[in-house]
Amino acid sequence: MTTKPPSGRANAVIGTVIERKRTFTQADFDLFAELSGDDNPIHVDPTFSARTRFGRTAAHGMMLYSMV
Numbered sequence: 001m002t003t004k005p006p007s008g009r010a011n012a013v014i015g016t017v018i019e020r021k022r023t024f025t026q027a028d029f030d031l032f033a034e035l036s037g038d039d040n041p042i043h044v045d046p047t048f049s050a051r052t053r054f055g056r057t058a059a060h061g062m063m064l065y066s067m068v
Contacts (some may be wrong), residue, residue, distance in 0.1 A: 020060055023065060032063045 012018060026046065031041045041048040042058050049057040 020067070024063070026057060028063070029057055029059060032060050036060065036062065038062075 029043050033044045038060055042052060042054070043060055044057065048056055
């Protein structure tokens with residue numbers, strides 16, 4: 001008889017809600033920009049971004065999608 005090692009995940013069933021929280025830093029934005037090649041100033045330049053409607057740098061969309 002073989003057993004599978006525990007996966008570390010909760011035994012989820014339909015309707016189970018699992019939350020994950022993460023606070024991104026400028027270093028995270030900079031690293032993602034380097035890895036993805038997307039160095040748009042809205043992501044990596046705090047001075048530029050301060051003058052936008054966001055008021056600060058914004059996360060890359062794909063960076064957020066990768067967390068899902």
